[in-house]
Amino acid sequence: MSFVARNRLSGPLADPAGDAGYPPDHPERVGFFTDTSVCIGCKACEVACKEWNLLPEDGMDLTGMSYDNTGALGATTWRHVAFVEQESTVDLGMPGMGGDQVRWLMSSDVCKHCTHAACLDVCPTGALIRTEHGTVLVQDDVCNGCGYCVPACPYGVIDIRPDTGGAAKCTMCHDRLGAGLMPACATACPTESIQYGPLDELRERAALRVSELHEQGITDARLYGQDPADGVGGAGAFFLLLDEPEVYGLPPDPVVTTRDLPSMWRHAAGAALTAAAVIAGCFLGRKR
Amino acid sequence: MTAAESYYGRPVLKPPVWKVPDVPLYLYLGGLAGASSTMALLADLTGRDRLAGAGRLAAAVGATASVGALVHDLGRPTRFLNMLRVFKPTSPLSVGSWILAPFSALSGAAAASELTGRLPGAGRAAAAIAGAIAPAMTTYTAVLLADTAVPGWHAVYRELPFVFAGSAVSSAGAVGMLAAPEESAPARRMAIAGSVLELVAARRMHRGAGLVGEVYQQGRASAVLRAARTLTCLGLGAAVLAGRSRTARVASGLCLNAAAAATRYGIFEAGRASARDPRYTVMPQRTS
Numbered sequence: 001m002s003f004v005a006r007n008r009l010s011g012p013l014a015d016p017a018g019d020a021g022y023p024p025d026h027p028e029r030v031g032f033f034t035d036t037s038v039c040i041g042c043k044a045c046e047v048a049c050k051e052w053n054l055l056p057e058d059g060m061d062l063t064g065m066s067y068d069n070t071g072a073l074g075a076t077t078w079r080h081v082a083f084v085e086q087e088s089t090v091d092l093g094m095p096g097m098g099g100d101q102v103r104w105l106m107s108s109d110v111c112k113h114c115t116h117a118a119c120l121d122v123c124p125t126g127a128l129i130r131t132e133h134g135t136v137l138v139q140d141d142v143c144n145g146c147g148y149c150v151p152a153c154p155y156g157v158i159d160i161r162p163d164t165g166g167a168a169k170c171t172m173c174h175d176r177l178g179a180g181l182m183p184a185c186a187t188a189c190p191t192e193s194i195q196y197g198p199l200d201e202l203r204e205r206a207a208l209r210v211s212e213l214h215e216q217g218i219t220d221a222r223l224y225g226q227d228p229a230d231g232v233g234g235a236g237a238f239f240l241l242l243d244e245p246e247v248y249g250l251p252p253d254p255v256v257t258t259r260d261l262p263s264m265w266r267h268a269a270g271a272a273l274t275a276a277a278v279i280a281g282c283f284l285g286r287k288r
Numbered sequence: 289m290t291a292a293e294s295y296y297g298r299p300v301l302k303p304p305v306w307k308v309p310d311v312p313l314y315l316y317l318g319g320l321a322g323a324s325s326t327m328a329l330l331a332d333l334t335g336r337d338r339l340a341g342a343g344r345l346a347a348a349v350g351a352t353a354s355v356g357a358l359v360h361d362l363g364r365p366t367r368f369l370n371m372l373r374v375f376k377p378t379s380p381l382s383v384g385s386w387i388l389a390p391f392s393a394l395s396g397a398a399a400a401s402e403l404t405g406r407l408p409g410a411g412r413a414a415a416a417i418a419g420a421i422a423p424a425m426t427t428y429t430a431v432l433l434a435d436t437a438v439p440g441w442h443a444v445y446r447e448l449p450f451v452f453a454g455s456a457v458s459s460a461g462a463v464g465m466l467a468a469p470e471e472s473a474p475a476r477r478m479a480i481a482g483s484v485l486e487l488v489a490a491r492r493m494h495r496g497a498g499l500v501g502e503v504y505q506q507g508r509a510s511a512v513l514r515a516a517r518t519l520t521c522l523g524l525g526a527a528v529l530a531g532r533s534r535t536a537r538v539a540s541g542l543c544l545n546a547a548a549a550a551t552r553y554g555i556f557e558a559g560r561a562s563a564r565d566p567r568y569t570v571m572p573q574r575t576s
Binding site: 280 | 303367449573
């Protein structure tokens with residue numbers, strides 16, 4: 001199938017915007033590199049995102065999960081700061097209070113703007129599109145709220161907004177990008193934990209940063225989502241993490257579901273032909 | 289999995305937002321309509337007029353009600369039409385809409401001609417084309433579920449179309465037995481063969497799913513699927529006896545249709561359960 005041969009459904013893809021049909025002079029692909037080793041959990045990104053994108057509040061409930069009262073990414077939360085409170089015997093090199101030490105891992109999560117975006121692939125109306133910047137965007141006026149993108153996303157990012165009935169997620173501040181500005185979250189981040197820029201440049205910077213941390217003895221530091229050969233063809237928003245991805249609520253090895261779609265259609269066709277053959281077989285024999 | 293290996297035990301994925309009973313009904317009715325339509329075509333070709341008429345009516349009622357269930361889930365009829373603004377091979381819902389729309393229109397026309405006696409030639413042609421598209425109706429919904437990140441659905445994408453095909457054939461056979469008793473021999477054979485196909489495919493599906501297979505064996509999904517299996521076996525047994533006994537014929541017809549609806553709901557529920565528990569997202573990705 002030509003889709004598979006040209007890596008249209010999965011695998012490395014150098015230029016998603018070009019693949020989507022933008023002319024060769026389209027802007028370069030941009031993304032986020034979120035370095036959680038310098039995140040201080042201030043939630044400025046969450047607030048800036050809400051402010052800029054006019055997103056409503058999600059309710060004022062306390063989750064009881066460390067300092068996280070947002071819980072997860074959702075239709076009206078496009079940046080979410082996770083607080084992982086680990087009680088362990090980690091030696092922080094500080095005077096102890098006796099008993100277990102506590103360490104906090106903080107990480108600002110966001111839509112991954114995948115190279116192969118399952119949400120975009122399965123959208124039946126064309127409401128989800130690849131933008132000229134290589135990001136993934138929901139066109140609100142086209143979305144009919146069918147909700148197919150919701151279970152398709154391997155990261156659990158996109159959801160249906162209760163107030164509009166349409167699907168919604170991070171746009172990477174598409175309106176700001178068009179005006180030559182940085183996304184609101186990256187602009188507001190006081191520690192440069194959220195870095196925005198051309199994706200290739202961010203990948204180089206991230207590789208440097210992770211080797212720097214390894215030299216400092218922080219061997220748990222690892223990059224997540226930067227590999228163009230991974231299950232989603234490399235994410236447009238990737239992370240430097242200090243523990244396993246699932247600790248932060250991220251899937252360890254996500255795969256774009258449409259990778260298997262040719263096989264799914266083949267099995268469905270086989271089953272449909274089986275059904276036809278079974279029914280036809282039942283009509284053989286004596287008439288009554 | 290300990291709490292440290294997921295983010296406060298929260299799901300990684302967003303569970304499907306599709307409503308109950310709308311979507312399970314949509315899955316059941318689409319299968320019933322598809323297999324009924326092919327049954328009608330073959331009955332027509334072999335000169336069984338009563339069975340052909342019953343099949344056409346079941347196809348039209350099933351397809352129309354299936355569109356109704358989809359529209360109810362979406363909220364507004366225009367949203368179904370919005371699905372037809374593009375054709376997207378990577379979206380099973382788009383492909384499905386393009387199967388469902390002509391199928392339901394043709395089945396409706398065939399049934400209208402059947403009921404009114406007008407334009408019998410056109411009605412027959414419509415029924416014939418619908419009957420040829422129809423096997424696709426019985427299995428595309430399996431791809432619709434499987435082409436998601438939902439572990440319980442994606443893991444079984446090879447077997448699911450065969451479960452749906454078997455279930456569709458048996459429920460259509462059951463309708464044929466109920467509605468056209470004097471020509472019910474092929475319908476009875478459909479009920480038997482479809483049930484056997486469904487039982488065998490479901491067994492393979494539960495065994496081949498690995499860790500995620502647990503969701504089919506616990507909680508509400510397990511109870512519903514057990515009920516479906518019992519009803520299928522009862523319906524199958526009754527179908528064997530239905531050649532001689534009117535009671536057995538009616539019992540079989542009712543059991544098999546209840547079983548088909550329960551099968552769809554059970555599988556739907558198992559998928560939702562698998563999306564809610566981070567174990568089923570994280571652990572298979574860790575071992576693969």
